[in-house]
Amino acid sequence: MMTVHGMAISGNCYKLRLLFEQLGLPHRWVEVDSVHGETRTPEFLAKNPNGRVPVLELEDGRTLSESNAILCYLADDTPFLPADRWQRAKVMQWLFFEQYSHEPYVAVARFIRLFLSADHPRRTELPRLLERGHQALAVMEQHLADHAFLAGPAWSIADIALYAYTHSAADGGFDLSDYPAINAWMERARVQPGFVAQGR
């Protein structure tokens, strides 16, 4: 059985939980508290020298890091990662968009507001994070205004990756009420077979 080393409150880790549930794949979950240094122990760094969750560990001990790389690995040869070359390329486009243009703003704003004290110096980053996060949300909104899903005609790991931090964007101070297409897409997400809400 595969093991996920993850932190339930992390959107990057929730992505994996969602895909495992949607694939109906049994897995073991080992909770790792990255906020309190558990990703910096020698044992954890042996699994991921970059010191981040999630990490997927195969039964034979091989490990894979980077949430979206793990999604690609698990979704290979399933409908969550289309076989068509162009559609697969579009899934990849949204996965890289998520890690470069969305997560560093939407997820980091959430981290600062959920985990750092009210007078922490990193709070000064919030206005810029909100500005850049809204730019990413606007790109999603524009696309979803005339597409049901992000990449191709069906739900895919592109949707899973972007749902993970978009659905909890309010934690970071993002008001999503001006994004009707994103809200409609999130409703479609919640009725996908095997959907599970994020734990806390």
Place this chain on the structure above:
Amino acid sequence: MMTVHGMAISGNCYKLRLLFEQLGLPHRWVEVDSVHGETRTPEFLAKNPNGRVPVLELEDGRTLSESNAILCYLADDTPFLPADRWQRAKVMQWLFFEQYSHEPYVAVARFIRLFLSADHPRRTELPRLLERGHQALAVMEQHLADHAFLAGPAWSIADIALYAYTHSAADGGFDLSDYPAINAWMERARVQPGFVAQGR
């Protein structure tokens, strides 16, 4: 023939040039000056609503953005993206590492030093960018100390993606003299068939 809308000095665009040359694939290059607003025109935003180079345009007008997604698309069914599921997952791991843990520091430091004035306020970001960039370089160094290439036994798009900004890291103020394994790997990069140096 495919068209790349890119900026020669950008490492993200150089990745595509390198892969096109190594694949021996003819292509057209349209130079776009992203530093001076050419990625914010309505024409460009129609190709990539996220307003970034590079963009790949197929002969029929379909467009694909995100440099590493374009690498995956072009490398599909070639030795640059292994067919083996685990090796391919490891390529993906390094591609996401590059966009999340390397480029935002190594490339952004280079951008600030090459393009912004000596008294620009963003210069205050440089110490943090150097610190985080060195963390990413240390992860590469550790891996390359006992592997010839980043993902599996052969040169792949993972190496192309990370070569793009590592070879020019000095532009951002990174001293690479303490990274012998990275330097040896860059020497191996330069003798790959079809290798081309980055234009300026």
